[in-house]
Structures are given as C-alpha cells and as structure tokens.
Amino acid sequence: MSEQSEEAMLTYYKRLFPYGPYFRWLNYGNMKEHYFHNREFSFTLPDDIYIRYQSFKDEAELEEELKKMKPQKIDLGAVYNHRPKNHRSITNFVPMEKELVFDIDMTDYDDVRNCCQGADICDKCWKFMVVAVKVLDVALREDFGYQHLLWVFSGRRGVHCWVCDDAARALDQSARSAVAEYLQVIKGGEQQNKKVSFNHEHLHPAISRAAGIVGHHFESMMVEDQDILGNEEAVKKFLLMIPDEQLKSKLENAMLKYHNSVSRWRVFEELTANTGKTKRQILHLKEEIMLQLTYPRLDINVSKQLNHLLKSPFCVHPKTGKICVPIDPSNVEEFSPETVPTLSQLINELLELNSESLSKDGKSLKEYERTALNPSIQLFKKFLNNLESSWRHKRIIASDAKMEF
C-alpha cells in the first residue's frame, strides 16, 4: 500500500499547509463561541490507524498537533456541543452544526463510462465532474440561496462541495436529507434500467435547468467521447432505457442502419421528437435519458448526516499524493486533475527556493505561496474574503441591535 512518507508529510505540515487561511475558514469569524474548538477532526495515521474526536483550541494547537501526528489524511466532522476530545466524559454529546456537504465520486459512474473503471480517471470522464459541479452549483445558489460554496478536488477521482453559509451549517438532519433528495434525480439499482422518470406535463424548473446544462455537454461527452451508441451491444444497452416496446423496436431498426454513435443519436432525436408528444410515458424521454447518463450522482448519505466525516480540503491524498485543492466553480472546465500539484512536486519546488522572497507590496511571502500551491491558496482566500464580508455585515447588524437597548 502506497502511503506518503513520514518525512514528506512532516515537510508538508511544517512548510506547506496553509494554517492561516484554514483556521480563518473553520473559525467562521468567531461568531459563535468555541466554534473551532468544538469541531471534530479525525486523523488517519500510517498503517490505517484511525483516530476520531480530535479537537483543538486554536490555530497554534492545530499546527502543533499536525506536526506531531503527521496524519496521512484529515477528516472534518461536525461542530459539537462540547469538546470532541472529552466526548467520553459527556453524557449528552451531540453534533450541532456542520457545513452542508456533497460528495461525488467517479466510481458511481462505472455503468455509464466506457473510458475507465474504478479508481482510474481520464480527461474524458472528468467531464462528468464538470457537469456535476455546474449543475449543483447553480441549484444550490439559485434554488436554496446559498452563496459560500467551497468546491474541492477530492484528491483522486471526485469532488466535494462544502456549503458554508450560516443557514446551511445550521440545517438539521431532516432538512439536509430533503435538500439532498431534491438534488438527487437518479434513482434505482442494478436491476432497474430506467432510473429517471418524470410523469408531469412540465419538467420542474430545476430539472429543466439541469437538462439544459447537461444537454450542452451531452453530445461531445456521451455520444462522442463515451461512444454510447458505438456498437450493437451498446445500442442494446441504451434501448433498455426505452419504456415503450413499440418505440423500442422502431428505434432499434432505425438506429442499426447507421454505424456510428453520432448518427444513431440523431436517429433517436428525430424519432422521439415526433412520437414523444403523444404518449405521456415518453414525453420527456430525451431529457430523462440524458439526465440518467450524466446528472450528478450524489452519495447522499454523506449529505444527510450531520456527523458524517468528510476529507478536509488541503489534505494530501494518501495514494496519489495530490493535494485536495479548491476548484473554482465558475471556471471548472479549466480544472484538470492531471495538473493538481503533488506533494513530491511541491517538495522539489521548496528545495529550489531562494531564502527570501518578497511580494510586490514588500511583504514576505509564505513558502507555500511560492510554490505551485499558490493559485489554490489564492482561490481559497477569495472564497474566505466573500465569507468574511457576510460576517462583517452580520456584526454590524448585531451591534446596531445592541445600540437600540
């Protein structure tokens, strides 16, 4: 099993981990007392030793502990009503708040991607993640009104989203599960071929918006890259999603007259455009199929539970050595997991650094700001600045309220 060497991890925690911004994030402007101190951290140590319920007083204690323990992986849990460290001595130890989180993993796409399987990814299937980020980002912002979304590369083959708005962090379990289910469109296991069905005359605004986003990418990513209609077997598999037997055989005959994925998809589009209007069962067939193949596949248990742990941003992925860096959702197409800095690459960069370097305004730069990690840190800081402006606003309201009394 490949892990990162202890020495490399020590260097990472000594010279590269962005303690300042990281603490600024989890401290949330200290708007609520002990918010940071009551947060659960979990560490994975070498040889898969897993320790839960760690908690730290402040940035300094966190830093000290990370340097001492050198965890291979850090998971973040909920903010509890007491210090997680003391959880054994407390009878009523319950999670109070946590970011609303989403976890999307490429392995859940194995039945719809033909380029790779399991842990492997390539540029072709990374597009599933691009679509996922786009669809969810807009839904969380427009429908739920959230503004502070931190998207993070999970280190190998997926993405995480941390919704950090005050209101989102305070959601209880049932609200979390309602949001997750609202965003979950694909339902059905291995033994169900059609996993997306809409029976109403109109598509819900959130669905038609998602279908619009998906439709934008569908031909290039599915019809071409994934070659979903590339051979007879693939066509048969595709046709399993057609609920109407008559239409199914009609499509089969027509599609097999053509010999590549793109023209077969054209046939499907033409035939369903005409017949679709008459039968309710196949009214939204094209959208249903596009969504079944490309709509984000959420691991909703992660989102539902308040105390569920999720790998922290700025972890080093133990297997790939890649840093779990933030992703800019407005620029997600530019992101490629291939170019994410790895720990060994960063350590090499450190070796080449001159002793001192100044930024344009004369301040001395942190070491991590002089490596390939810097753009990610800057992105994270941008996210933090937005987040902090919301506290400032709240503080003003709070102090105004006090004045009145």
Added chain:
Amino acid sequence: MEFQSPRHLARRTLKNSSKLKSEYPHSLQLYSVPPSETIGLQELEDWAVERLKVLRAVERVNLSKNTKFSDDWKNALKNDLQKQNIDSWYKLSSSIKDEKMDEIICKTRQKDHVSHFLLRLAYCRTEESRRWFISQETDLFRFRFSMENSEDIRIFMKENKMNFQPIPDEEKQKILTKLIHAMSFNASKIDTVEYYKVPFTEALDLVRHRKVYLQAGYAYVPNDELVSIITAMFRSHLSLAMALTIRSLPELEDDHRIRRLLNDFDKRYTGQDFNALQNKFSGAAITPEMLDGLSKQSYPLCMRHLHETLRSTHHLKHGGRIQYGLFIKGIGLSLENSLKFWREEFSKNMDIDKFEKQYAYTIRHNYGKEGKRVNYSPHSCIKIINASVGPGENHGCPFKHFDAALLRQKMTTNRVPQPAIQEIVDLVTRHHYQIACQRYFEATHNTEVDSGIQHPNQYFIESQKILNGEVKEKPKGAHKVQTIRATLPAKVEKPDPTDENHEILSESFETSKQKVSTFCISNL
C-alpha cells in the same frame, strides 16, 4: 365513552362536558400541553391500545397503497378503522350540533389527547421506535387535517398562530411560468391558486419531492399544499417533544406499573427484533459453507439476490453489505464466521490487507464491536422497501426495485411456477410488495403463510420450520415470531374488582407530579 369498571363510577373524576368542550375546542390538536386530569389505569390502557390500533392501520395503509393521502388511501384507512370498530378516531367533529353529540366528540378528543401522550412515553426510547411513532402520528394528523373544511382549518391555524400571507398577484405573475412548471396539478387552475412564500425549511416534504418552485431559499407553496407545511410543523413539534420526553423517562419509570405498561407497548411495535437469533432449527451453528444451500432453500428473494451477487461479483456496495450482513447475523452466523465469509469472497478481488482495513470494520460494526457499539438489528421489510437504491447497488426489495422483466427472469430461474409469477408481477404493479413476497414464499414452499411477511429473518425462520417439518403450533403465551402486527390486541384481562390493587391512576404526565398508585393491569 363508557366506564365499565364500577370504580370509575364511584370515583368519577373526569371533567364534565362543558369543561371538556372548552379544553378541546378543535378536532385537530398539536398536543402542546399534557393532560392533567385523573384517568383510570384501565381506561388509560384501553385508550392507548386503541390508538396503537389506529397507528397500525395507518402503517398498513401506507404499505399497501400507491399514493399517500389520495382518496383511495383515505378510504382504505377509513375502512380499516371501521372494520376494527374504531372509526370514532377520525370522527372528531360533527355537523350535528346537539349536546349529546358534543359530549361524545369531546370525549373522543380527550381520548385522543391522553392516548397520544401515553404512547409518547412508550415510544420515545429508541431511535427506531421514535421514528416509527412520529411518522405514523404525522400521517394520522394529516389524514384528519384533510377531512376538515376550510373554515375549521382557518380557525385551527389562527388558534395555533400560523399566519401565512399569500404573495401579491404582481409577484406571482413574475414567476408564473416557473410556478406552472413546478406544479403537479392542472395548469388551467393557476389563476385560482394562491401562493405562500415560506423558507424552504418549513416545506421539507415538498422540497424533497420537488413539488414546489424554489427560489433563493424560499418555497412557493400553492394553497392546496399548505397542509404539507402544517404537517411539517406538527412533525417537528412532535420530534422535539419526544426528545424532551425521553429525558423525563427515568423518573417516570420508578413506578413499576408504568414501567410494565410502557415496556409492553414498546414491544408491541418492534415485536421480535431478530437480533443475533440463534439458529434453533438445525441444532448446529450456521457456518459460511451452509449459506449457499440455505440461500436456495430459505432466503427471501432480496437476500438470495444479494448472496448470489456477492458470490458472482465478489463484492457488494455499502447498502448491500449492511442489509445482507445484518440478515446473516440474524440467522445466527457468528462474528468470526461472518468475517470469514466476507473475507473469503472479497479477497477474490482484492488483497486481504485491503479487506481487513476497509471492510472488516463495518462487519464488526454490525455486530456492535465498533463505533457506537450498538448491536444493530436486521432490517425489516418496511426499511428495505423504503431504502434508497442507486446505480451499482443491489440491496432493497426485489419486488419494488427490480424491473418487471428482470423480476420474472429471476423467479423463473428460481423455479417459481409461471402462474404464480404472473400473480406476483400483478401484485407488484399494484405496489403490494410484501404480499408479493408472501406469494413467492408460498409458491416456493407449497404452503400458505397466514401471517404475512414483515421481516426477511421471519421469512427465513418460517421457511426453516417448514423444511424441518416442525409442527406449526406455537406454545401458548410464547412470543410469536412470525407476527409483528398481530401481537397487538392481546386481550387485556379485566381486573378483579375485589382486588385491593385496583386503584385509579392519578396520572399527570408531568413527571415530577407523578403519583401513581398500584398497578392494576395483569398479564399483558
């Protein structure tokens, strides 16, 4: 309500009807204030049993019918209650305004009030029973709500300070298309529909099913869906109250009569939990080698499918590992054997090291050896049917989660006779999943099941009994493994009126004032 015990007549402590009337002005209750009057212990018991019957009826109807709260659903529930002679539970208001009617109705409302609080005590103790209770109570509330006329609803909302203001027409026109697209009813009605703008957290059920238009954290709720919001308030109110109830429970349980009453009620729901049941049928412990044989003979289809998937792909996703892992624990596979079984399969695909690190934990967790150290119970049919099953997953209930064609295929492979297959598929299309499973049992065992199938482990036990030629007679009074629901109205023995113990229970649900005299219910 009549009083059968002479003691009740002797010490008539119930409030007179005019007082009752002011106490229960409305047929719908949010149960905010606990009852404080003195009520006979026998009566208390009777009322609670009745309420439990009602909640069971709600549960039954939920399982058998298609759309919840549709007219069919409501009629089915009414019929069920009528059959059991407890239809007064939904007749809580009346158009006939005379004194006698008023009295009956107020009495029923009181019964409703008191029994609700007693069952709260009985069902607050475990996460699962709390969830069950809250969910049935919420459905019952909604059912009753749906039968109120708009005037009554208006009064109810006003009394409970639920002030919703419809959005102005101007605002409605701006988002009209979105509203039309989000609604499930006929678009031509849109002009007459009023919309209420509420934070989405107050309309979770509508959000969950994408039944409302959402914008910037607000849900636009059409007036016929207001019930959903009010129901949600009822639910959150109740779940908060349940959390508080459990805190006062230790004090209450000092009274042994209450303790016995409550314990008993609790069991009436969960029945057998099938947790780590030893296999009494073969006499020998279950070993991994026996599972292939057992899966063909005695597994319900859901478990057989999981077993076969595991054997052929050497892997199951999380949901499948939990559902199947708990089941085999329930049929008597020890932790050691369980680890051995999973290890053997999984290691065909991965090295043993990876298995030990990533998967062994969950298995020990199932047996209560990790984490919270809860010895988890195998999942019941309800839980399995309601499970969310995603791509690549194999758990869930085949009768619900399989395409019909695949279900047919699977049953043909398992040598179910064709006529039975047809019958089962028909049942499935009508959403009778558990009855379908029962037919599957009957077809594969050539016998009838009188009690229905509620639990995969019950299925297994029934099957083993038949295969081992065990006489199906149950020892009197012993737990009836195959019935979860049917244990309900074990007739309560009437107390002997000469017995000194038969005092009236002076029952205040505020536990600090708890003064309960001796217990008078025997043989529950």
